[in-house]
Amino acid sequence: MKRVVILGGGFAGLNAAKALRKARVSVTLVDRHNHHVFQPMLYQVATAALSPGDIASPIRSVLRNNRNTEVLLDEAEAIDLGARSVHLVSGRSLPYDYLIVATGARHSYFGRDEWEPLAPGLKELEDAFVVRRRILLAFERAEQEPDPAAREALLTFVIVGAGPTGVEVAGAIAEIKSYTLERDFRNINPRSARVIVMEGGPRVLPAYPPELSEKAQQTLERLGVDVCTNTMVTDIRPDGVTSSSGEYTPARTVIWAAGNVASPLLKTLGVPLDRQGRVPVAQDSTVPGHPEVFVLGDAAAFDDKGRLLPGTCPVAIQMGKYAGSVIRRETSAATPGPRPPFHFFDKGQLAVIGRGRAVADIGKAHFSGFIAWLLWIFIHIFFLIGFRNRVLVLLEWAISYFTYSRGARLITYDRPVHMPTAPRSADAEPALEAGAR
Amino acid sequence: MKRVVILGGGFAGLNAAKALRKARVSVTLVDRHNHHVFQPMLYQVATAALSPGDIASPIRSVLRNNRNTEVLLDEAEAIDLGARSVHLVSGRSLPYDYLIVATGARHSYFGRDEWEPLAPGLKELEDAFVVRRRILLAFERAEQEPDPAAREALLTFVIVGAGPTGVEVAGAIAEIKSYTLERDFRNINPRSARVIVMEGGPRVLPAYPPELSEKAQQTLERLGVDVCTNTMVTDIRPDGVTSSSGEYTPARTVIWAAGNVASPLLKTLGVPLDRQGRVPVAQDSTVPGHPEVFVLGDAAAFDDKGRLLPGTCPVAIQMGKYAGSVIRRETSAATPGPRPPFHFFDKGQLAVIGRGRAVADIGKAHFSGFIAWLLWIFIHIFFLIGFRNRVLVLLEWAISYFTYSRGARLITYDRPVHMPTAPRSADAEPALEAGAR
Numbered sequence: 001m002k003r004v005v006i007l008g009g010g011f012a013g014l015n016a017a018k019a020l021r022k023a024r025v026s027v028t029l030v031d032r033h034n035h036h037v038f039q040p041m042l043y044q045v046a047t048a049a050l051s052p053g054d055i056a057s058p059i060r061s062v063l064r065n066n067r068n069t070e071v072l073l074d075e076a077e078a079i080d081l082g083a084r085s086v087h088l089v090s091g092r093s094l095p096y097d098y099l100i101v102a103t104g105a106r107h108s109y110f111g112r113d114e115w116e117p118l119a120p121g122l123k124e125l126e127d128a129f130v131v132r133r134r135i136l137l138a139f140e141r142a143e144q145e146p147d148p149a150a151r152e153a154l155l156t157f158v159i160v161g162a163g164p165t166g167v168e169v170a171g172a173i174a175e176i177k178s179y180t181l182e183r184d185f186r187n188i189n190p191r192s193a194r195v196i197v198m199e200g201g202p203r204v205l206p207a208y209p210p211e212l213s214e215k216a217q218q219t220l221e222r223l224g225v226d227v228c229t230n231t232m233v234t235d236i237r238p239d240g241v242t243s244s245s246g247e248y249t250p251a252r253t254v255i256w257a258a259g260n261v262a263s264p265l266l267k268t269l270g271v272p273l274d275r276q277g278r279v280p281v282a283q284d285s286t287v288p289g290h291p292e293v294f295v296l297g298d299a300a301a302f303d304d305k306g307r308l309l310p311g312t313c314p315v316a317i318q319m320g321k322y323a324g325s326v327i328r329r330e331t332s333a334a335t336p337g338p339r340p341p342f343h344f345f346d347k348g349q350l351a352v353i354g355r356g357r358a359v360a361d362i363g364k365a366h367f368s369g370f371i372a373w374l375l376w377i378f379i380h381i382f383f384l385i386g387f388r389n390r391v392l393v394l395l396e397w398a399i400s401y402f403t404y405s406r407g408a409r410l411i412t413y414d415r416p417v418h419m420p421t422a423p424r425s426a427d428a429e430p431a432l433e434a435g436a437r
Numbered sequence: 438m439k440r441v442v443i444l445g446g447g448f449a450g451l452n453a454a455k456a457l458r459k460a461r462v463s464v465t466l467v468d469r470h471n472h473h474v475f476q477p478m479l480y481q482v483a484t485a486a487l488s489p490g491d492i493a494s495p496i497r498s499v500l501r502n503n504r505n506t507e508v509l510l511d512e513a514e515a516i517d518l519g520a521r522s523v524h525l526v527s528g529r530s531l532p533y534d535y536l537i538v539a540t541g542a543r544h545s546y547f548g549r550d551e552w553e554p555l556a557p558g559l560k561e562l563e564d565a566f567v568v569r570r571r572i573l574l575a576f577e578r579a580e581q582e583p584d585p586a587a588r589e590a591l592l593t594f595v596i597v598g599a600g601p602t603g604v605e606v607a608g609a610i611a612e613i614k615s616y617t618l619e620r621d622f623r624n625i626n627p628r629s630a631r632v633i634v635m636e637g638g639p640r641v642l643p644a645y646p647p648e649l650s651e652k653a654q655q656t657l658e659r660l661g662v663d664v665c666t667n668t669m670v671t672d673i674r675p676d677g678v679t680s681s682s683g684e685y686t687p688a689r690t691v692i693w694a695a696g697n698v699a700s701p702l703l704k705t706l707g708v709p710l711d712r713q714g715r716v717p718v719a720q721d722s723t724v725p726g727h728p729e730v731f732v733l734g735d736a737a738a739f740d741d742k743g744r745l746l747p748g749t750c751p752v753a754i755q756m757g758k759y760a761g762s763v764i765r766r767e768t769s770a771a772t773p774g775p776r777p778p779f780h781f782f783d784k785g786q787l788a789v790i791g792r793g794r795a796v797a798d799i800g801k802a803h804f805s806g807f808i809a810w811l812l813w814i815f816i817h818i819f820f821l822i823g824f825r826n827r828v829l830v831l832l833e834w835a836i837s838y839f840t841y842s843r844g845a846r847l848i849t850y851d852r853p854v855h856m857p858t859a860p861r862s863a864d865a866e867p868a869l870e871a872g873a874r
Contacts, residue, residue, distance in 0.1 A: 034577060034848040051488035053845035060621040061846070070623045073577040073848075090581070125849050140471060140510040144527070184497040186507045395832060408490035409498070411471040411510075412562050 001026050002331050005086055005096040007076045007265070009036050009059040011316035012102035012297035012323075019324020021066045025331050028094055030086070032075040033124070034058055038384055040313055041393075042122045043165060046131035046255075047172035048180075048406040054393045055384070056125060076103070078268040081290055098292050098327050101266070101279075102320065105298035105311060108261035108276065115236045119254040122165060129412070131255055135173065136411050138253045139181060142188045153250035155193040158241050159257055160233050162199035163206065164351040166257035167216055170197045171354035174223035180406050196226045196251070198233055198243055200258070205351055205359065207310060212359040215368040219353045233258075260311060262299045269293075274301045283341035284326065285319055291339070294323040302342070309344055313383070318344055350376045438463050439768050442523055442533040444513045444702070446473050446496040448753035449539035449734035449760075456761020458503045462768050465531055467523070469512040470561070471495055475821055477750055479559045480602055483568035483692075484609035485617075485843040491830045492821070493562060513540070515705040518727055535729050535764050538703070538716075539757065542735035542748060545698035545713065552673045556691040559602060566849070568692055572610065573848050575690045576618060579625045590687035592630040595678050596694055597670050599636035600643065601788040603694035604653055607634045608791035611660035617843050633663045633688070635670055635680055637695075642788055642796065644747060649796040652805040656790045670695075697748060699736045706730075711738045720778035721763065722756055728776070731760040739779070746781055750820070755781055787813045 002025045006013045009031035017029050035056040044050040060071050075089040079099065086094045107121035120130045135157070142154035159170045173195050181190035197204065197220065203213040204220070204227060217227050232244035240250040262277035271287055274280055278301040279287060285300055287293040297316035302309045309315045322342045330336045348362030350372065358372035377397065384390050439462045443450045446468035454466050472493040481487040497508050512526040516536070523531045544558035557567045572594070579591035592614075596607045610632045618627035634641070634657065640650040641657070641664060654664050669681035677687040699714035708724055711717055715738040716724060722737055724730045734753035739746045746752045759779045767773045785799030787809065795809035814834065821827050 034573060034846070051490040051845075052847055052849065053488040056847055058621070058846045060618075064620045072581065073574075074581075125847065129849070136471060137510075144509065144511070181497075183501045184495070392829065392832060392836075395829060399829075408488075409471070409495045410489055410493055410562065412489060412566070 002097040002327075003028070003095060004098045004100065004327060005030070005094050006100040006102065007031075007086065008102035008104055008297075008299075009033070009071075010039070010102055010104050010297060011313050012320040013100060014059070014062060015317050015320025016100050016102065016294075016296070016324040016327075017063055017066060017069055017320075019321050020068070020328055023068070023324075023328040023331055025068060025098075025327065027066065027069040028072060029059065029063065029069060030072045030074050030076055030088065030094070031059055032073070032089075034060070034073055035125070036062060037125055038380075039123070040164075041380060041384075042125070042128050043168045043172060045125065045128040045408065046122055047135065047169065047176060048132055048409045049172065050393060050396060051408045052125050052128070054396065076265055079265065079293075081269060081271075081287070081293065084292070096292075098294070100294045100296060100320075100323055101269075101299055102296040102316070103263035103265050103299050105260040105262045105276075107256055108259035109256070110259055112236075115256070118236045118238060119160060119256040121256040122169070131169075132408075133411050133413075134253050135176070136409060139185065139188070139190060139193075140411070141252075143185050144187070149250070151188065152194075153239060154252045155188065155190075156249065156251035156253070157193065157195045158249060158251045158254045159195070159197045160236075160241075160254065161256065161258035162197050162201075162204035162227070162229070163257060164349075166197055166199070166255075167204055167220065167351055167353055169255055169257060170195050170220055170225045171223055171352070171357070174220070174225050175354050176406065178224060180409075194226060195224065196228060196249065198231045198241070199227070199229045200232045200244075202229055204229065208349065208351070208359065208361050209366050212361055212366050212368060216351065216353055216359050219357050219359075219368070223354055223357075260298065266295070266299060276301070284339045285323060285342045294319075294326075296320055296323060302344075304344055312349070314347060315344055318342075350379065352376045439534040439764075440465070440532060441535045441537065441764060442467070442531050443537040443539065444468075444523065445539035445541060445734075445736075446470070446508075447476070447539055447541050447734060448750050449757040450537060451496070451499060452754050452757025453537050453539065453731075453733070453761040453764075454500055454503060454506055454757075456758050457505070457765055460505070460761075460765040460768055462505060462535075462764065464503065464506040465509060466496065466500065466506060467509045467511050467513055467525065467531070468496055469510070471497070471510055472562070473499060474562055475817075476560070477601075478817060478821075479562070479565050480605045480609060482562065482565035482845065483559055484572065484606065484613060485569055485846045486609065487830060487833060488845045489562050489565070491833065513702055516702065516730075518706060518708075518724070518730065521729070533729075535731070537731045537733060537757075537760055538706075538736055539733040539753070540700035540702050540736050542697040542699045542713075544693055545696035546693070547696055549673075552693070555673045555675060556597060556693040558693040559606070568606075569845075570848050570850075571690050572613070573846060576622065576625070576627060576630075577848070578689075580622050581624070586687070588625065589631075590676060591689045592625065592627075593686065593688035593690070594630065594632045595686060595688045595691045596632070596634045597678075597691065598693065598695035599634050599638075599641035599664070599666070600694060601786075603634055603636070603692075604641055604657065604788055604790055606692055606694060607632050607657055607662045608660055608789070608794070611657070611662050612791050613843065615661065617846075631663065632661065633665060633686065635668045635678070636664070636666045637669045637681075639666055641666065645786065645788070645796065645798050646803050649798055649803050649805060653788065653790055653796050656794050656796075656805070660791055660794075697735065703732070703736060713738070721776045722760060722779045731756075731763075733757055733760060739781075741781055749786070751784060752781055755779075787816065789813045 004025045004027045006029040038055040041055045063069050077089050078087045109115045138154050142151050145151040159166045177190045177193040204217050205213045235242040242248050279295040280301045282288050296319040298311040350360045352358040356370045358376045359368040360372035441462045441464045443466040475492040478492045500506050514526050515524045546552045575591050579588045582588040596603045614627045614630040641654050642650045672679040679685050716732040717738045733756040735748040787797045789795040793807045795813045796805040797809035
């Protein structure tokens with residue numbers, strides 16, 4: 001029986017495994033987390049609207065009925081194309097007949113890796129906990145801060161990048177400060193907090209049609225967000241951000257929603273990578289010269305008629321299904337014939353900006369407002385993995401919609417800490433350092 | 438205006454603050470967490486049935502309508518009874534006219550503090566994350582463990598103590614191994630896992646009538662739990678537990694549900710404490726000689742006709758309401774007259790053992806089984822703080838009841854880690870250490 005190894009339990013890896021359910025192959029899926037995360041809704045955990053369990057499912061449960069599939073909680077360290085084998089961090093090696101590399105991307109700080117602890121991004125559940133804690137602690141510390149300038153810096157939130165994640169996070173923080181926390185503080189007025197989006201390009205949501213970018217910007221501004229386009233961030237320090245105009249903005253909370261870089265594992269393939277660390281793949285999404293090695297989702301640079309496919313869920317899902325079906329056909333048919341190339345079917349894109357506000361770009365139709373938001377809700381609920389999550393998330397949203405409350409407003413740490421806050425310290429998260437030996 | 442300082446946002450502190458809502462006093466509530474935790478349901482987070490947000494509410498939101506109350510995210514370091522002032526970790530001092538000390542308890546390892554990292558207990562959300570991670574990782578590692586003896590140790594769960602928490606945790610793990618994980622693994626049979634409860638006393642649920650203890654033990658045994666009464670734990674090591682019979686049980690997951698010790702803050706009062714570190718209080722639950730200092734809940738040793746009140750929620754709630762109402766009366770009436778003593782009204786006790794199984798001891802009525810379980814559900818839902826949580830938790834329970842699924846089966850860390858598991862390492866949580874600098 002042919003051995004298929006899948007690296008990564010994101011949208012591409014999981015869909016490949018599902019497409020192989022009835023194939024006569026032996027599948028091993030490796031992920032360093034025990035759960036699949038619904039990444040497009042990660043910002044909802046970061047902004048305390050949803051609980052982690054609402055947007056994540058154990059990979060084992062999702063693949064429970066794939067009797068041919070084994071799930072390993074482990075991490076790939078290197079791929080040996082010649083020996084057709086993957087080396088894992090645990091020391092094990094997995095030989096393969098087919099390999100599917102779907103290890104996704106992390107944030108890229110454009111060579112300024114020292115910014116990472118100062119400006120966390122959103123890729124994994126753990127990132128969302130860090131961002132949630134910073135947002136909530138900023139208000140807590142401002143409440144106790146006697147110095148007006150320091151208080152203002154604590155109440156200034158800078159979001160770097162105005163793609164869908166940046167826009168969604170900015171909209172959510174704007175709602176938190178204006179509605180959720182409205183009556184919760186005694187010394188500060190949460191409404192006075194500033195939310196600033198800094199985008200290097202000329203408009204927000206650069207991948208959308210210009211008219212929707214404009215709508216999105218108007219909506220953000222109506223929510224009280226300062227949108228600065230054509231503004232690059234040139235320096236980030238613990239107490240503020242410098243932008244390309246030379247202006248310095250004191251801000252204690254910075255969230256990174258700018259560049260991506262593919263997983264460093266790809267370097268071990270020994271093939272040329274593009275500037276974002278992705279593998280330029282052939283038309284069947286494989287490594288050129290290695291038809292047995294698929295590279296999918298954010299790890300792939302797929303040239304679709306002169307334009308690279310974006311790093312979105314729909315691309316990852318369709319690539320996963322494609323790779324799975326190719327392998328199934330080749331392992332079952334006696335003479336499978338030539339592989340069809342991968343074709344991406346673009347169903348459009350959607351970004352949500354806040355309660356009842358979104359923009360949608362579906363084929364020739366561009367629309368915004370409440371209808372776009374409802375569409376977003378239904379599509380995202382539909383794609384959520386697991387029946388339980390769908391019902392619960394819908395209910396959580398319904399309650400949030402009518403009450404503006406956010407049910408997951410918890411400042412938590414990984415393990416008990418002696419003292420979670422030292423309001424006068426200059427450090428962003430002193431308690432964490434103290435708690436984590 | 439009189440200044441009331443409340444230390445601790447648990448059941449006692451929160452109920453005291455609520456009772457003072459209309460009083461003409463200025464209230465400051467200090468807690469080192471931003472949230473109140475519904476402690477009796479903490480084991481449900483530890484066993485992946487509920488999300489943290491379901492059983493915790495931000496203290497600020499709960500007290501949002503107490504316009505006279507300020508909430509401080511901080512921690513008390515010392516109390517100066519003479520100067521009537523509390524020193525906080527942040528460096529601030531809070532002078533008071535009335536002080537309410539409701540700082541709860543932590544686990545006591547009977548002088549064997551080196552056991553704490555090996556056998557975590559359940560008091561805070563953070564504890565629940567640690568326990569949840571250990572339980573889920575044990576199954577993950579067993580799946581990859583080639584050595585049968587090591588696999589057996591990974592699949593052995595020892596719970597120390599058979600009070601309500603111990604019984605509830607044991608029942609929940611028994612259900613996880615038999616139902617929740619049933620079809621999720623390929624190399625191990627989760628059903629073969631052993632759950633062992635070790636109790637030093639002669640029966641489980643020592644505070645309950647003997648007939649209910651017997652029922653509870655039968656129910657646990659029917660779920661496949663080994664109940665060892667009259668069994669003290671004499672040593673805990675990373676790979677197993679030694680009991681008073683001299684027997685050594687290889688076990689990689691140990692959960693502590695035995696003794697308690699009151700918060701170390703009480704030592705700074707300079708008054709005599711009892712063996713569990715609690716303040717032996719007067720009949721108005723104050724420090725003898727200091728009628729302005731109330732000590733409530735788990736921090737108090739209250740002599741109720743020769744018997745000490747137990748460290749349970751109902752006691753804490755009633756003490757909080759009592760202290761609040763005493764202060765309200767004394768600060769509003771011109772001649773308030775003598776204080777009435779505190780009286781605890783015992784409504785009975787309930788412990789749940791698993792899906793549809795519980796024991797209830799209500800006045801003269803003792804019952805067990807499904808009716809007791811329904812009663813438990815309704816009482817606990819009723820006490821959950823916040824409308825949103827009640828609806829969601831009821832729904833989560835309904836879904837879990839019919840599907841045996843557990844929606845929060847997530848192995849998460851505090852911040853991104855490079856590698857969450859090294860299956861062959863002897864250390865229980867190597868990745869955590871790696872992740873936490």
